[in-house]
Amino acid sequence: MTMSHDNKLENMLRESYSLSTRAPEWRKAFHLGTRLTFKKGTVICMGGEKSDLLYFIEKGEVRLMRTLADGREKIIFYLQTGALVGETPFFDKLPSLSSIVAGTNCVLYAFNRETVIQDILPNHPLLTLSLLQSLSCKVRMLSNQSVELSLKELPARICRFLHMRIPTDTSGQLDRWVHPALNQQELASLLGVHRVTLNKALRELEKEGILGPYSKNEVCILDRGRLEALSRSLDE
Known part of the structure; x- marks a missing residue:
């Protein structure tokens, strides 16, 4: 079955600011993570800090934000229920340049480095695939934003x-x-x-x-x- 023109357009419209790829398979791994709740406006991961946690958004919306030198804030994109967040600082082990902020009241599951590297990646191929899909979607979003901002x-x-x-x-x-x-x-x-x-x-x-x-x-x-x-x- 081919995707309708309207569905193709809707997917394109969502590829610049909001993550269209979901990772529901991670719900099967909740027993390996820690359930966390955040109120709207709470900083989940502060820019400039390293992170050993990978997050799954079980409920709510989070925003990836960058604070500029003059104090201005830039929303890079937002992620909703069913998405992964925090992959970049988790895997490159460098301080995050952006902050992860709760856009609404949120429920997240956090997976620590040992669990992800030693258990999830070797033993759960579907979770590994969804993680790669999530990263690919975010690369596409940032590429689209770059083109739109300039052209x-x-x-x-x-x-x-x-x-x-x-x-x-x-x-x-x-x-x-x-x-x-x-x-x-x-x-x-x-x-x-x-x-x-x-x-x-x-x-x-x-x-x-x-x-x-x-x-x-x-x-x-x-x-x-x-x-x-x-x-x-x-x-x-």
Whole structure:
């Protein structure tokens, strides 16, 4: 069975900011890990520190964030339920340049170095495969972000982000209301622009009748066709 055009587009839209590859197989290894809970805003792994833990997100959303020398923060991408996080500092044994922060109240399972190296990797091939898939997906996300930051227009990148956040109702139809869950400062950080620049682009999309006013809680998609066309333009 071939993937439909809509599903292909949806996958492409999710490959810049949100991890599309899940690793549910790791739930079978919970007995090898430690269950941890974090409140929204808690730093799970601080940038500049080494980490001997690999995490699986059982519930909630976490953000990978970088703090610049002048104090500004940049959201690199976010990861949701079913994803792995923390692979880079775990395997290269160097201090992490980015922080892992709980974007919502979270439940994570942490696996220590000895367990992963001596038990999981040698004895659980499906977990090893899912780990490689997770790393590959993150390389793809960072590559896409690099291209978009240097070559693509901001309104199109805003439309891509909002499109991937449109919820699906029980009939399988996409709703016209989006719940971004990021305020303008956080969205500007994710897209790599100044908040004033983001605000100007949002106003342009409002004037063109594509979006209603932006808020963290909800945005109305006024012209679904044009929003999807702008999102698709990033892949041309």
